[in-house]
Amino acid sequence: MGGKKARKRGAGRNSKTHVDKEDLLRYVRKSADRGTNFRHILEDFNVAPAARKQIRDILNQLVKEGKLAKHRGSRYEAAVRNLVEGTILVHRDGYGFVIPKEKIQGIESDIYIPAALIGPAMNGDSVKVEITLHKPGGRAEGRVASVEKRARNTIVGQLRYDGQVFFVAPADDKLPEKILITNDAGEHKDKIVEVEITRFAGQTRWPAGKVVAVIGFMDDPDIETNVIIRKFGLPAGFSKEIEEEAAALPDALTERDLTGRDDFRRRNTITIDPKTARDFDDAIDVEVLPDGTFQLGVHIADVSHFVPADSAMDREARYRGTSVYFPDRVIPMLPEKVSNHLCSLNPKKDRLALSVVMHLSRTGEVLDYSFHKSVIHSKERMTYEDVQQILDGSPSLEEQYAHVVPQLRTLQRLAKIIQERRRQRGAIDFDLPEPMLTYNERGDVAGIVKSIRLFSHRIVEEFMILANEVVARHLEENEIPSLYRVHEEPDPMKVQEFVDIVSGFGLKFEPRKAQPADFQKFITSIEGRPEERMLSYLMLRSFKQARYSEENIGHFGLASDSYTHFTSPIRRYPDLVVHRILKAAMARRTQPSVPHAQLDAIANESSERERLADQAERELFERKKMLLMEQHLGDMFDAIIIGIRRDGFSIELIDHFVEGFVPVAEIPNDSYRLDPSLHALVGRHTRQRFRLGDRIQVQVARVDKLLGRAYFLPVSPAAAASRRALARKGSSR
Known part of the structure; x- marks a missing residue:
């Protein structure tokens, strides 16, 4: 059987050597619903081999311009201008990711934006993005189509002169x-x-602006804190209207304040807080009932009694979202008269509270609960350190606090029961040591030490989590619109990346559809290993951020079906909102205290302000560490590699909690390439490897105070051996 073979088109005698851009665009737009691929374009345009590169370049340009979309297999189609709205996060290397405002069908992760397609957008801006490329696994690339809202109109940096123009280095x-x-x-x-931006980059390479404030020199006292306050746009003080509103509040409770409240002043209520705490949100008490069950009281400052909805203080609290805690100061959400006096559950003072009284079984199950507008009288202001010493058997403190010692031991016993119950359901517990700065008599940073995690911290933490769950469950079961604290399941691709890293250490981690218990089991399995801190950190990075939402989707990290924030209304605005909602439900008011339409806006605003506060606190802490590193230029430290990039690797100094970067371009005698399969940088000539998790010795090379970053260089094996020999010699004296 035979027939004539179809003549293959393209590369014939009359083939084209040039293709017009508009002709190519019209051709793709007229193609079938699913577009056309590169091979068909070459055939239908009958192009000469020399013109193929030109066609590919034109197609890529049309993709960049957002006129075409490219898919797998070099398939092109007209771009559908379904713009995705979100927030762009720009990496220091120029590329970025857009976090979509809403879930997009077919896209399972953040949208990657190549550096060339970011346009005039800057880090943190609200943008609209056009999808230009769909990838396997629900990934996508895009281009910034427009900037909807600027994250900032001012920038903080150092004024410099390059011989021709003045500019600010951010x-x-x-x-x-x-x-x-x-x-x-x-x-x-x-x-x-501080510079006000008057022209953003776009048509020109660099933005332009005018200096609107002078903060000081880089070596001035408190310059780091002042830089962070300006950089993140944090408020300085309260307006006259707010101060007057706070001043008009009474200095003490009146009989009218106590009307309609349950009197809990005889309960053996105590607060447990850090030594430096100035405001006390929560108090607790416990009683063992005759049948061996427990009655637990969690009493939270009734801030909503003094801060009415839509008052000047309330509007400012909503704007701030949260208090911001720095090593040397606090930027409070509420004026001091409210936060530190009227609402703070100070010892030996009558205070208004919103109380959750829970009846718990011997195994920690909540059998019953009730909510109360109450008045309490804290018997003692305890610190975590004192409580721990009492639990450890300190005779002097046991004598001093004899009236609360039995209750403290019961609180300890109940907290262990509840903690075990949470562990059994799979809650993830990152119990890692945190760094703490120490200061000398002049107030300068003197060192970084490991903060001690005590079981007394656990006691308060367990009871606050339980109270938050009880409130959330009650509101949800009664179909009362509210705010929830939610934590989504991790991105499967990020989990797989973490699994790949773990396997490189010879460890096994096979999560079943991202169950929190699997992650907790893995954390337990690496306890005490040298790479424990690094792997825990990388696991955290694979998780999504917890946030606020009017829709309850559960809390992955806590393995909780219903969770909210109720226990810190002095320092978190969502807690204040939940208090109002709960009080309205208790009073059986049909009119909601917070209109449902506002909840979504409050959730988004509060999540955004929380992220901003976290970033500000974290960055200032890092900048304070750099003051210490500046005193150690040239010194050598033991470190562990915690991140690998093409241009270098990130390290953390062991036992010092300082992170820094080693640029491979500055490592002498070799050049390095990234080997993703090994999670390593490999020397092209020496074959020396710098691998994720490796322990190495590094030397402080320089500190960039403007950026708040330390740079290191690896110590040669000979220098490291010499250092060890000197250390041994010194220790033998």
Whole structure:
């Protein structure tokens, strides 16, 4: 059987050597519903081999312009301008990711934006993105189509002069390298300034702006804190209207304040807080009932009694979202008269509270609960350290606090029961040591030490989690619109990346559809290993951030079906909102205290403000560490590699909690390539490897105070051996 073979098109005598861009665009737009691929384009345009690269370049340009979309197999189709709205996070290397505002069908992760397609967008901006490429596994690439809202109109940095123009180098490597200065500010050269952006990058390479505030020199006292306050746009003080509103509140409780409240002043209520705490949100008490069950009281400051909805204080609290805690100061959510006096559950004072009284079984199950508008009288202001010493058997403290010692031991016993119950359901517990700064008599950073995690911390933590769950469950079961604290399941791709890293250490981690118990089991399995801290950190990075939502989708990390924030209304706005909602439900009011339409906005605002506060606190802490590193230039430290990139690797100093970066371009005698399969940088000539999790010795090379970053270099094996020999010699004296 035979027939004529179809003549293959393309590369014939009359083949084209040039293709017009508009002709190519029209051709793809007229193609079938699923577009066309590169091979068909070559055939239908009958192009010469020399023109193939030109066609591919034109197609790539049309993708960049957002006129075409590219799919697997070099398939092209007209771009559907379904714009995705979200927030862009720009990496220091120029590329970015957009976190969609809402879940997009077919896209399972954040949208990757190549550096060339970010356009005028800057880190943190609200943008609209056009999807340009769909990838396997629900991944996608896109281009910024428009900037909807700027994250900031001002930038903090150092005023410099390059011999031709004045510019500001931002104190943030996720922003453009320079902001050209348009006003006369030469007298402030080398100072840290705040710049108002008057022209964003786009048609021009660099943004431009004018100096609007002078913060000081890089070596000034408190400059780090002042830089962070300006950089993150944190509020300084309260307005006159708010101060007057707070001043108008009574200095003490009145009989009218006590009306309609349950009197819990005879209960053996105590607070347990850090030594430095100035405001006390929560108090607790416990009683063992005759049948061996427990009655637990969790009493939370009734802030909503003094801060009415839509008052000046309330509007400001909503704007701030949370208090911000720095090593040397606090930027409070509420004025001091409210946060530190009227609402704070100070010892030996009558205070208003919203109380959750729970009846618990011997195994920690909640058998019953009730909510109360109450008045309490805290018997003692305890610190975590004192409580722990009492639990450990300190005779002097047992004598001093004899009236609360039996209750403390019961609280300890009940907390262990509840903790075990949470573990059995699979709650994830990262019990890692945290760093703490120490200061000398002049107030300068003197060192970084490991903060001690005590079981007394656990006691308070367990009871607050339980109270939050009880409130959330009650509101959900009664179909009362509210705010929830939610934590989604981790991104499967990020989990797989973590699994790949773990396998490189010879460890097994095979999570079943991302069950929290699997993660907790793995954490337990690596306890005490040298790489425990690093792997726990990488696991955390594979998780999504917890956030606020009016829709309850559960809390993955806590393995909790219903969770909210109720226990810290002095310092968190969502807790204050939940108090109002709960009080309205207790009063059986049909009119909601917070309109349902507002809940979504409050959830988004509060999540955003929380992230901002976390970033500010974390960055200031890192900058304070850099002051210490500056005193150790040239010194050698033991470190562990915690991250690998093409241009270098991140390290953490062992026992010092300082992170830094080793640029491979500065390592002498070799060049290095990234081997993703090994999670390592490998020397092209020496074959030396720097692998994730390796322990190495490093030397402090330099500190960039503007960016708050330390740079290190590896110590040669000979120098490391010499250092060890000197250490042994010194220890033998």
